[in-house]
Amino acid sequence: MSLDMSAAKTPASPEKASLKDARAEHARLGAEIAKHDIAYHQNDAPTVSDADYDALRRRFDALEKEFPALADLPSPARGVGSAPAQKFAKIRHVVPMLSLGNVFDADEVQEFVERVRRFLGLGAEASVDITAEPKIDGLSCSIRYEKGELVHAVTRGDGFEGEDVTANVKTISEIPRKLHGDAPAVLEVRGEVYMTHADFTALNKRQEAEGGKVFANPRNAAAGSLRQLDSSITAKRPLHFFAYAWGEITGGMPASTQRGMVEAFAKFGLPTNPRMTLCRGAGDMIAFFDKLGEDRARLGYDIDGVVYKVNDLAYQDRLGFVSRAPRWAVAHKFPAEQATTLLLGIEIQVGRTGALTPVAKLEPVTVGGVVVSNATLHNEDEIARKDIRVGDAVVVQRAGDVIPQIVRVIVEKREGDPPKYAFPDVCPKCGSAAIREIDEKTGEADVVRRCTGGLICPAQAVERLRHFCSRNALDIEGLGDKQIEFFHEKGLIKTPADIFTLEARDKERVAKIENFEGFGKVSTRNLFAAIEARREVELNRFIFALGIRRIGETNARRLARHFGEFAALRACARAAGDPASEARAEINNISGVGDVVAEAVADFFVEDHNERELDRLLEQVTPTPMESVATDSPVAGKTVVFTGALERMTREEAKAQAERLGAKVAGSVSKKTDILVAGPGAGSKLTKAQDAGVRVMSEDEWLAMIAGT
DNA sequence: ACCCCTCGAGTTCT
């Protein structure tokens, strides 16, 4: 995207001519692509080679990327024949696809086994069977069979909701459309879609010859292939699958152990990993891990470690979950791949809260199949601790295989004695002093150094605007990072309220937005429409968008739920400036909100400039109640207490859900309690409830009761 | 007083 900061174009500028040319080419390409689409999809008779077709497509996409305005124009190249849909449909997982906790060494493996044994109340002499299997580096996917027939396939997504990739999964030949033998009525098989090294190399060679996209590693190639909107492309990609887990099953479990389940999957005709092994204790597990490490290069596909699972499913049930990870399984990761490169420089970024964050600019280097050129350095202490100096040779790795970090400096390669890195004590963007706050109680300095510029710091202003527009806040489409920076630079948007007066002011301006580089009539109109659509926004999103320190999504929801409307929060928070006030106590008493958060809220509303901005903003935006509290649910008006471990949701979720249904959630059992929801490990509350004759139910019974509301 | 969990704020790359 060429949102050039420097130039608002005048109508006579030469770029205008090139946009005109682009428009003509765009139209011509669109027509040609449409012709081929019809020939290919509807008549099943391709009129060009795939490579030629791809080249046309690429040119078309490149044009739209260069001139975003074109993307808004109607084109026959989109949505013709069975040409790709715009997006995948979302499908909710009936049973969430959770993540795994990690361990990194033998001690932690031992610890995992101990924890399992302790939780189950088994003596030291009792052994627990644990399966070990390679952790495939692909992408996980859930495939649903009903009466043995494949009905749909969904990517993991965020664990709760994924994308419908049924058409693509059906092109993978080793995944049966129909299960063999006597499969359960409903069976959701979960496993990993991956690509072998050999296929990956061949695919990249082909892609290169055809001028197509070259993939960085097999995992990206598999992901790119599975997420093709056009399944005829996926069909040409050699994908594979290993089944290792399951979601919903009805009509009887095929086995009572982890290994039995996987063996059953194999009988149903699903591919399973031949290396799965049953271990007796940590010694076996570590032996498996070491052996697999030796064989790693010969497997023919990428793995990033081992997964251990408690074999007995009854034990798995008892162990349950901690937040989003099962207590009965863990991933043992291979050490992160490392690479050596040069530190070219250190850049200081300024965040929304003024935090100065150093980022290492690196000589680009491939680590774990991805080219890395930046790495976070966290804070100034980190730089000092590792004695990192500009020009050093450094070892880089990707932590958790995602975020690059600098492990250490190779001091031997250092020439002479370059100066230690001097962390700036002024903000690089606005020149204000940058200080480390001192904790009043402990007298210790905060690890982060912050710009004190506040309102006058342009970097902070831009970050605040970004936050305001972000997906979980106001979610204004068309106001991405680039656009916000652009409008801020131009002086058109300084604070959130300015966003909503942009259109009115634009009408009176000579240099209209639609004439700026990167904008056109259509995209400008779309932007204004997107802004208009947010003049009403749920209260919790509104509070979150304000960017109050320590008020993220969850705390914003807590405040919104407690106060109901913005005016109530505002009045209370202003009065809460005095720490001894009743108002402060009210905020403090909200569950999940303590002293520090309450103070942060009060601090925000006490500031005059925040108050003035709020006045301006509220003229433009109306916060709406966040969600209705049901009055007709089976639990409306009832007082509920949760105790013990909850396995299907967090306490907060359970609480929020109950409150949404009109129930009151209390912390302890009393005569007023109507229902006690008791999970495993429930203690005194359960006894008390039983004594008081309070109705006690399990988490599942509770969920069944509120189901369908 | 401790310990565990959750939340916020920071970051990378496709």
Added chain:
DNA sequence: CTCGAGGGGT
């Protein structure tokens, strides 16, 4: 995804 710190339960 990770880190540190806030909050609440034991």
